[in-house]
Amino acid sequence: MAEVTYLDADELVINMGPQHPATHGVLRVKLKLDGERVMGSECIIGYLHRGIEKIAENRTYQQFAPYVDRMDYVAAVTNGMGYCEAVEKLLGAELPPRAQYTRMILAELQRIASHLLWLGTHALDLGAMTPVFYTFREREEILKIFENYCGARLTTHAFRIGGLQYDLYDGFEKDVLKFCDTFKDKLPEYEQLLTRNRIWLERTQDVGVLKAEDAIAYAVTGPVLRGSGVKWDVRKAQPYEAYDKVEFEVPVGRHDGWGDTYDRYLVRLEEMRQSVRIIRQSVERIAPGPIFGKVGKIIKPAAGTEVYHAIEAPKGELGYFVVSDGTNHPYRVRVRPPSFVNLQALDLMTRGHLVADVVAIIGTIDIVLGEVDR
C-alpha cells in the first residue's frame, strides 16, 4: 500500500472561523480547496442562536420589542421599526405624520451608520487601514444623535408600537442637518481613498460575481441584489411610513444582469447619499403634532389574524410574520432576516476564487451573525 503523505493531497478542507477576525462574528466556513482555489464552501452557523422567536411567544407584544434590537445589533433602529410596524399593521393602526418622519430620519441615519461600519471593516479586511478611522468618526456623530434622542447608542429601542416614546429633543433638527452638511464632504474622502485605488480595484472587481437570476433564485435582497443590477427596493416597491412622499433614487450596479464586489461597494456609497436626501426632506416636513397613534396600552389583535410586513433594512429585506391568537402574547413571530438569506449565496459567489477573496466576499454580503442566528 502506497504511503499517503500531505504532498499527495490535491484537495484540502480547511475551516475558516468561528474565531476569525474577517468573519465578522462567529461564522465558520468550511472551504474545500484545490491549491489556493476554492472548490466549494459550506457555512456552519448557529453559534449565536438565542431562540428569539421562542422568546417572542413568551412575552407580550410590547415586551418583545427590545429583543429585536439584539438581532442586527449594528442597525437596531430599523429592526425595531420593522417589528413595530408589523404589529401596527396587524392592529390596523395609523401613525401621525410626526412619528412617521421621525422614524424615517432615525432609520436613514441608522442605514448610514450601518453602511459606514460595513465600509470601514470591509476595507480593513482587504488591507486598507485608513477608512475605518474616518468612518467611525462619522458613525460616532450618528450614535450621539441616537444617544441624545433615546439614551442608548447601540440597542436603542427607539420606537414603541403605535408611535414614539419620546418627542424630539430641542435642537434635534439642527444636529441632524449639521451631520448632513458635514457628511456631504466626508463621502468624497472615502472615495478618494478607495474608488480609484489600484489595489482596491484589483481586490474587488470581478470578485464574488453574482448574476441577477441567481440573486433572485437565492432570494438575495438589499444592496447585494441591487449590485447585481436589479432595481428593487422595498421602500419604492411597497412603501411604508412616508417613503412614498419623499424623493430618492435606487442605485444599481454598473453592469446589466450581474454584479461584483465593486458594484456593491458603489451601491452602498450611493445609498448613503440618497439617505441624506431622505433625511433632509423629512426634516423639512416634520411639523409639531401628536407622536402616538390610536393604540391602547394592552395590545390584543383579533384572534386568527396574521400579517407579514417587510421593510428595507440596511442589509436587505427584513420581514416580520406575526400571528395572533387573540391574547396579548403573539402566537408566533417569524423574523425573515436579510443576513441569513443573503449568506446562502456565499457558496455560489466563492467558487473558483482564491482563499483571500473569500474574506472580500464575506465582507461584501454584509452579514451580522446576531441576525443570522437569532
Next chain:
Amino acid sequence: MRRRSLPPRLPGLLPAAKPPAAAGGPPKPAAPPKPAPKPVIKPDPWTSPLVEELQKRFPGAISEPVIFRNQPSVTVARESLVGVSEFFKSDPGGAYTFLTDETAVDYPKRPKRFEIIYQLYSFKHNHRLRMKVLTGDGEKVPSVVGIWPAANWLEREVFDMFGVVYEGHPNLKRILLPDEWVGHPLRKDTDILRQDEAWVEANLGIKSGQ
C-alpha cells in the same frame, strides 16, 4: 407549559377585602347602557383570476383563499404543492419568482398540527402572496428547493425548529442547533426553559443551569 402568569404578589400588597355592604344600603345606580358590539376583525374571502385559474387546473387543491390587510393567502393541499408552486412561478398571471420566506406555525390541537408558510413575491406584478400547506406530525412535505433554491436553508431551519421532514431536500440537516441535539424548540409543547441537558453536559461540561 407557557409561563404567562406573573409571580404571585406578596400578601401585604394585595388590597384588603372589602367588608360586605350593609343590607338596605343606598340603591345601586342603573347599569350603563351596553356599548355596541365591536366589529369582528377577520380575513375576508379573496377572489382573483389567479385563484380561478388554479381551481380550474388543480381541482380541489386550493382552499381558503382569504385576504387580510391587503395580504392574500391560499392553502394548498400537500399532494399538489410542487405542481401549484411551479404554476405560481411560471404562470404569467402570477410570476412569483421570488421566495421571500418559508416558515412554519405549530397548532398542536389541530389534526394537522403544522402550517408551512411560503411568502412569495412577484417582481412583475409587485405583489406578495402567502401560500400555506397543512401537515401532520411525521408526515413528509415535498421540498420546493428545485423550484426556488432559496428554500434550501429555510427548509433546514423549519426542520431544525419544528421537526418537519421534507421529501427531496438535498441536504436536510439541522442548521442552527448542533447536529446531535434532541428536540425541536419552536414546537408549542417544548417549554422555553427546556434544553437538551445530555448534550449540554457532554459537550460543554456543565450541568444545565435551568
